[in-house]
Amino acid sequence: MTTMSQSRSGYVDRPSSSSLADVVEVILDKGLVIDAYVRVSLVGIEVLTIDARIVIASVDTYLRFAEATNRLDLTQQGGKDLPELMESMGESGGKSKASSAISGAKEALTGGNDDDDDEDESRERRPRKKVASKSE
Amino acid sequence: MSEQQAVVTDQYVYGIVPAATELPPGLTGVNNSPVTKLESGGYAALVTPVDDPDSVGSPDNLLAHSRVLDGLSADGPVLPMTFGTIVPDPETIVNEVLPSMHETYEEGLNRVEGAAQFTVRARYDRETVIAEMVAGNREIAALRESTASQSEEASHYDRIRLGELVVEGFGAKAATDSAAILDVLAPLSRETASRESSQADDVVEFAALVDRDAIPQFEQAVERVAKENTGRIEFRLLGPQAPYDFVGEV
Numbered sequence: 001m002t003t004m005s006q007s008r009s010g011y012v013d014r015p016s017s018s019s020l021a022d023v024v025e026v027i028l029d030k031g032l033v034i035d036a037y038v039r040v041s042l043v044g045i046e047v048l049t050i051d052a053r054i055v056i057a058s059v060d061t062y063l064r065f066a067e068a069t070n071r072l073d074l075t076q077q078g079g080k081d082l083p084e085l086m087e088s089m090g091e092s093g094g095k096s097k098a099s100s101a102i103s104g105a106k107e108a109l110t111g112g113n114d115d116d117d118d119e120d121e122s123r124e125r126r127p128r129k130k131v132a133s134k135s136e
Numbered sequence: 137m138s139e140q141q142a143v144v145t146d147q148y149v150y151g152i153v154p155a156a157t158e159l160p161p162g163l164t165g166v167n168n169s170p171v172t173k174l175e176s177g178g179y180a181a182l183v184t185p186v187d188d189p190d191s192v193g194s195p196d197n198l199l200a201h202s203r204v205l206d207g208l209s210a211d212g213p214v215l216p217m218t219f220g221t222i223v224p225d226p227e228t229i230v231n232e233v234l235p236s237m238h239e240t241y242e243e244g245l246n247r248v249e250g251a252a253q254f255t256v257r258a259r260y261d262r263e264t265v266i267a268e269m270v271a272g273n274r275e276i277a278a279l280r281e282s283t284a285s286q287s288e289e290a291s292h293y294d295r296i297r298l299g300e301l302v303v304e305g306f307g308a309k310a311a312t313d314s315a316a317i318l319d320v321l322a323p324l325s326r327e328t329a330s331r332e333s334s335q336a337d338d339v340v341e342f343a344a345l346v347d348r349d350a351i352p353q354f355e356q357a358v359e360r361v362a363k364e365n366t367g368r369i370e371f372r373l374l375g376p377q378a379p380y381d382f383v384g385e386v
Contacts, residue, residue, distance in 0.1 A: 011362035013372040020195050022374055023202045025334075026255055026343075030380040031218035032152065032244075034233055061336060062299025069266050069276070069302055070284050070295075 145225040146189050150182040150204050152215040152241050165204045166197040174226050176234035179241050189222045205378035213249040216378045248382055251326050251345045254375035258317055258339035260306060264368050269305040276301050303336045314340030320361050324354045329381040339369055343381035
């Protein structure tokens with residue numbers, strides 16, 4: 001029962017077959033682990049992990065979002081006047097989110113950009129090699 | 137000259153299934169090699185012998201691993217093993233691993249029996265939501281104006297501050313919007329497991345374990361939520377897939 005889902009059917013993006021990026025995101029670091037005493041080896045996969053909090057909370061990220069904000073053409077967003085909108089909306093503010101190290105792993109195994117990052121961004125990463133290898 | 141004949145005994149282990157699980161004929165997995173079962177006491181390990189463990193960690197094999205598990209999970213409960221698990225010989229699996237983990241496997245398979253996993257990712261449309269923020273936050277609006285008219289050097293710190301406010305803005309909105317999304321989809325799921333966001337403009341990413349007969353309802357609800365948020369939030373749905381996020385730690 002492999003559901004033949006159409007991509008972009010309706011309002012939801014449903015890839016009909018798994019891309020490597022999707023698989024890496026879902027699978028990495030998940031699943032059962034067998035006790036080491038039975039001499040299991042966990043295949044060494046070199047995965048570039050990043051401390052993604054650095055990415056999200058980094059100066060580089062802030063500058064990119066500032067640029068996105070400056071590039072924004074507000075006339076295309078239509079609808080209310082600016083003053084009207086400001087009346088009806090609250091202030092923003094809040095904590096920054098923690099994040100996973102998956103993007104780095106994804107990039108390492110796919111060797112390229114996430115295809116749904118439509119803007120070209122040079123993410124600054126501080127790569128840290130993680131070799132999962134456990135054997136006795 | 138003593139050249140030892142290489143006997144392939146290393147077993148790549150995909151996961152655990154009830155022993156009675158039928159494998160589709162001709163099922164292949166890592167290294168395009170056949171997948172078989174090693175059974176003991178009502179459970180079976182899904183395995184493929186591999187002669188070069190160090191070369192197992194490839195993108196093709198990662199895809200094969202997930203394809204095998206996702207395919208089998210459509211017809212019955214499967215407990216995925218972490219990608220890249222190799223046990224040195226079949227006897228160890230049959231005589232040690234399976235018997236000693238009996239209880240864990242029983243609980244695990246019961247937990248996922250009759251259900252499939254879906255992975256939902258919701259992400260903001262940046263332009264729409266940044267426009268919201270410019271309209272709704274005086275400081276953002278002011279910084280946007282002032283940095284636009286200054287040189288990059290002169291406005292460097294203001295632009296950092298602007299970006300920081302925007303990132304925080306996404307976070308605040310996501311707190312509200314993610315709760316609203318989960319309010320709709322969690323009740324349609326047996327369980328949900330949230331994941332950490334990978335991008336500042338993510339709303340939420342989570343795995344849902346959905347009863348098979350509730351799958352159409354779940355899918356329709358995702359469509360409905362996506363439609364309600366058209367232009368503001370984009371949804372991506374993966375699945376049905378094996379229950380990677382609902383396999384407890386061993």
